[in-house]
């Protein structure tokens with residue numbers, strides 16, 4: 001019963017949805033990836049119209065950049081626009097030879113509002129930084145990676161909010177974490193759920209927890225049919 005009450009408080013902009021619906025209130029779905037890795041997905045976390053307001057605000061007001069990073073030592077244009085927000089006094093973020101400038105939460109009141117909604121929906125979370133991504137179309141993507149930078153601590157919790165074009169978010173088990181059985185056929189191996197796909201809806205939130213960044217990789221691959229922009233917010237905590 002307690003679990004159910006908690007779920008009800010999560011649909012911040014959708015109080016009248018049907019609690020008996022499959023997947024819980026607001027379609028909330030908990031996926032146990034095994035070995036202490038978990039994903040919570042709430043497709044209708046923020047209201048539809050409010051989410052378009054957020055999209056339009058962010059599209060227009062965020063100082064988006066498309067930086068050149070380094071991959072295997074070679075310069076590589078990041079295949080999406082990004083921006084970084086962080087609370088004052090935190091360790092600097094650095095990834096793939098790139099140190100993004102940190103903007104302040106106060107410069108973007110709608111981001112403070114969304115952060116507040118995330119904290120209310122996930123009691124115990126304390127996010128203090130945010131990486132924003134803008135995928136202009138189906139050619140923009142994020143390749144396979146884990147958000148396992150040391151400054152996020154040993155078991156980072158990451159809450160990811162999506163606006164605009166629906167895209168596939170895929171989780172696959174790291175190759176060295178796959179359970180290999182001698183002589184096992186690839187089809188049998190596939191049945192062991194070494195990968196999961198979430199179609200991330202406008203206004204949804206997906207939270208990765210526990211060992212997910214240790215044992216799993218995630219990506220948002222190119223999609224020829226994705227013909228409009230998507231904005232994604234990934235809230236993180238720097239320790």
Ligand SMILES: O=C(O)CCC(=O)C(=O)O
Pocket residue numbers: 131133142147160169200218220232234
């Ligand atoms: O766009 C997404 O849903 C994922 C983005 C992501 O994985 C990241 O910024 O680390």
Ligand SMILES: [Fe+2]
Pocket residue numbers: 145146147218
């Ligand atoms: Fe990521």
